[in-house]
Amino acid sequence: MVSGHREDILSAVRQLDRHITDIRTSERWPRLKVHGIPLTYLIDDPDLGSLRDSLCHTNNLEITQARWLIPETRLRERVNQRNGNLTSSTVVITLKNLTAANALVCKGSMWAAGKRRRVELYKNLAADTQCNHCLQFGHHESTCLSPPQCALCAGNHITEIHKCDSRNCAGGKNCRHTPPKCSNCQQSHTATSRRCEIRLTATQLAREQRLQRQKDREIRHMAKTGPSFIRATTPTSELGT
Numbered sequence: 597m598v599s600g601h602r603e604d605i606l607s608a609v610r611q612l613d614r615h616i617t618d619i620r621t622s623e624r625w626p627r628l629k630v631h632g633i634p635l636t637y638l639i640d641d642p643d644l645g646s647l648r649d650s651l652c653h654t655n656n657l658e659i660t661q662a663r664w665l666i667p668e669t670r671l672r673e674r675v676n677q678r679n680g681n682l683t684s685s686t687v688v689i690t691l692k693n694l695t696a697a698n699a700l701v702c703k704g705s706m707w708a709a710g711k712r713r714r715v716e717l718y719k720n721l722a723a724d725t726q727c728n729h730c731l732q733f734g735h736h737e738s739t740c741l742s743p744p745q746c747a748l749c750a751g752n753h754i755t756e757i758h759k760c761d762s763r764n765c766a767g768g769k770n771c772r773h774t775p776p777k778c779s780n781c782q783q784s785h786t787a788t789s790r791r792c793e794i795r796l797t798a799t800q801l802a803r804e805q806r807l808q809r810q811k812d813r814e815i816r817h818m819a820k821t822g823p824s825f826i827r828a829t830t831p832t833s834e835l836g837t
């Protein structure tokens with residue numbers, strides 16, 4: 597089993613072959629969101645195995661995994677809260693082929709559960725993902741459980757219904773009359789401002805987490821397949837043999 601970081605591995609293999617300059621990073625499998633999947637699958641197909649199989653067959657794809665975007669327990673809660681008004685949700689699929697994934701994203705739809713359904717690229721939520729509803733960082737509005745916050749005035753309403761006293765103002769996020777207040781740091785800028793300290797911290801954290809994930813992926817990949825090495829065309833050191 598390989599353990600330790602990329603640099604450690606690299607320095608270890610360079611003792612065996614000093615012409616090695618880098619370790620090739622592992623490939624990532626693309627993930628897509630498929631919208632509008634009927635919630636009957638929650639009952640009929642709990643692990644989404646048969647949905648995955650039918651997606652493979654009808655679209656001629658290799659799909660390694662299918663799961664609900666929202667955790668299943670929360671999805672069930674929402675179905676109960678909305679008294680049956682919620683009939684479909686989004687599924688995330690993992691594909692084995694980047695070209696096929698790109699083709700689907702370009703097309704914008706795929707055949708799923710008896711209909712063409714909207715498809716888009718699934719992006720990982722990061723520490724700097726800002727919720728549209730409560731304006732905090734690290735989650736998406738689809739999973740938000742916090743009360744709404746206005747990006748302009750930090751009031752307890754969504755930004756879209758922000759009102760001001762100015763006569764000619766239609767309100768909402770285009771209002772330029774209200775002195776801005778950030779609900780995250782309480783300073784005088786909007787909650788989406790790039791100057792916000794909280795945002796800057798979240799951005800920094802997201803950057804560090806991305807780097808760490810990259811390292812972890814390389815280590816996992818090498819543990820699975822053994823490293824593949826990139827050789828320098830000219831020796832980088834002539835010392836020792």
Ligand SMILES: [Zn+2]
Nearest residue numbers: 727729730740
């Ligand atoms: Zn939120």
Ligand SMILES: [Zn+2]
Nearest residue numbers: 746749751758
């Ligand atoms: Zn407001």
Ligand SMILES: [Zn+2]
Nearest residue numbers: 760765771773
């Ligand atoms: Zn206004």
Ligand SMILES: [Zn+2]
Nearest residue numbers: 778781792793
């Ligand atoms: Zn702020």
